[in-house]
Amino acid sequence: MTEISKALNEYARNAGLTLPKPVAEEDWLKRVVEMVLQALIDGEATSVIGASRYERTEERTNHRNGRREIEPFRSRVGEIALSVPKLRKGSYYPSFLDARKPVERALLTTIQTAYVAGVSTRRVDELVQALGLTGIDKSAVSRICKELDDAVKPFRERALEIEYPYVFLDAVYLKARQNNRTLGRALVIAIGVGANGRREILGFELGPSEEEAFWLQFLRGLIRRGLRGTQLVISDAHEGLKGAISKALPGSVWQRCRVHFMRNLLGRIPHADKPVVAAMVRTVFAQPNRESADIQLEEIAKRMEKRWPDVANYLRNADDEILAYMAFPSAHWTRLYSTNSLERVNREVRRRSDVVQVFPDDASILRLIGTVLMDISDEWAVDERPYFSQNSMRLLLAPEMATTEPGPALAPVR
Numbered sequence: 001m002t003e004i005s006k007a008l009n010e011y012a013r014n015a016g017l018t019l020p021k022p023v024a025e026e027d028w029l030k031r032v033v034e035m036v037l038q039a040l041i042d043g044e045a046t047s048v049i050g051a052s053r054y055e056r057t058e059e060r061t062n063h064r065n066g067r068r069e070i071e072p073f074r075s076r077v078g079e080i081a082l083s084v085p086k087l088r089k090g091s092y093y094p095s096f097l098d099a100r101k102p103v104e105r106a107l108l109t110t111i112q113t114a115y116v117a118g119v120s121t122r123r124v125d126e127l128v129q130a131l132g133l134t135g136i137d138k139s140a141v142s143r144i145c146k147e148l149d150d151a152v153k154p155f156r157e158r159a160l161e162i163e164y165p166y167v168f169l170d171a172v173y174l175k176a177r178q179n180n181r182t183l184g185r186a187l188v189i190a191i192g193v194g195a196n197g198r199r200e201i202l203g204f205e206l207g208p209s210e211e212e213a214f215w216l217q218f219l220r221g222l223i224r225r226g227l228r229g230t231q232l233v234i235s236d237a238h239e240g241l242k243g244a245i246s247k248a249l250p251g252s253v254w255q256r257c258r259v260h261f262m263r264n265l266l267g268r269i270p271h272a273d274k275p276v277v278a279a280m281v282r283t284v285f286a287q288p289n290r291e292s293a294d295i296q297l298e299e300i301a302k303r304m305e306k307r308w309p310d311v312a313n314y315l316r317n318a319d320d321e322i323l324a325y326m327a328f329p330s331a332h333w334t335r336l337y338s339t340n341s342l343e344r345v346n347r348e349v350r351r352r353s354d355v356v357q358v359f360p361d362d363a364s365i366l367r368l369i370g371t372v373l374m375d376i377s378d379e380w381a382v383d384e385r386p387y388f389s390q391n392s393m394r395l396l397l398a399p400e401m402a403t404t405e406p407g408p409a410l411a412p413v414r
Contacts, residue, residue: 030080034081037073038083041082041083041084044094044095045064045085045092048062049061049063049087062087062088062090063087063088063089064087065085065088067083068086069081069083070082070083070084114127115368116368116371116372118351118354119355120356145368148367148368149367151371152370152374156366157225158225160202160222160225160226160227160228161226162194163195163229163230164192164193164195164228164230165193165194165195165229165230165231165232166192166193166230166231166232166336167191167202167227167230167249168192168234168341169189169215169233169235169241169245169339169342170188170189170235170342170343171188171189171210171238172186172346173185174187174365174369175357176359176364182358184209185359186207186209186210187204187349188204188206188207188214189201189203189204189345189346189349190203190204190218190222191342192227192230193388195397196386197386197387197388197389197392198387200377201374201376201377202222203218203225204370204373205218205221206362210240211240212239212240212243212244214240215240215241215244216243218244219244219248219249223248230252231252232252232253232325232328233245233252233253233255234255234257234338235254235256235339236256236339237256237260237261237321242254253324255322255325255336256318256324257338258285258322259338259339259340260339261321261322262278265281268311268314269308269311273307277304277308280300280303280304284296284297284300284323285337288330290327293323293326297319297323298316300315301313322337329396331388331389331395332396335388345376348376349369349372349373352368353369
């Protein structure tokens with residue numbers, strides 16, 4: 001034993017701490033902390049019971065009935081093993097350990113935040129150790145993060161209380177384990193722009209694929225929660241989604257995402273000719289109104305007929321789908337002709353999900369991605385400027401109340 005260890009043990013004896021045997025220097029502080037905490041527990045238990053062990057007093061209100069181990073106390077010197085007396089009536093838990101509950105909540109919040117931010121469970125374990133605490137294994141992190149369900153579920157099931165004239169729909173594919181197999185799962189997301197001009201995550205759901213039945217179930221779920229007043233739905237041209245929109249939202253107009261359309265159209269053109277064709281088709285979207293856009297589209301289709309007759313017909317047949325946005329206020333056009341707003345959300349979802357790669361089950365997807373979507377929706381809610389200005393929304397909902405100068409209609413997209 002070193003001279004330092006001898007001095008420490010001597011100090012313990014002088015302080016009234018009875019050590020069962022001499023303690024090595026590296027374990028001394030941990031053992032002393034353990035003895036002090038255990039002494040505090042026994043002293044408080046005596047006060048609660050009204051008598052110490054084997055003592056007979058008139059103040060006694062309860063009796064000891066053995067001891068039980070409690071969760072180790074995490075401290076800077078490591079985990080401290082503690083036990084508390086069991087009582088014949090009721091139960092006892094040290095009051096001074098309740099004081100550490102805010103710290104525990106802070107730790108859980110740190111773990112949850114790191115998990116939602118896309119930090120792997122292994123890195124979360126390293127983070128916990130860096131905080132001076134004992135590492136937490138992967139299963140513990142997963143258990144802790146299930147508490148996020150309490151926040152995600154109300155968000156998914158909340159009532160939609162205002163009208164949403166514009167709705168954007170899209171899906172992103174993730175991987176999850178089911179019955180010892182890794183399967184692709186379609187996460188469908190709906191974004192709405194409300195009558196107040198602000199964006200909001202309306203809902204999200206997980207399914208096997210983008211079949212019409214799944215989309216229809218999802219949209220009808222939004223309607224049950226209060227979705228109404230939808231005038232324009234923006235999405236890609238997935239057949240299942242198109243069919244679901246026509247059935248669930250028959251009074252709305254469908255706008256095909258222009259970006260997806262251009263990608264599909266140029267896929268039918270030889271590589272060397274793609275820049276020229278793309279430049280010609282973009283002139284259609286540069287027109288100031290629907291009438292001139294229809295004329296320009298027909299002109300471009302005629303030019304393409306000799307070399308690419310199938311592509312010319314493809315362009316003509318898509319006229320109403322790709323120019324539907326022109327029936328709405330021109331101040332909104334640049335944000336209505338594509339699903340770019342939702343694509344940005346999808347990129348954030350992929351950024352977080354790529355860390356996990358394969359989710360253990362569907363519930364873990366909804367938990368993590370649901371929290372991510374909640375954060376995004378909250379950011380939109382507190383943004384200083386709405387997605388569309390109030391006056392530009394009046395051009396859509398109450399034209400007679402709109403001013404002649406709509407002012408800046410678009411806020412910077414974040």
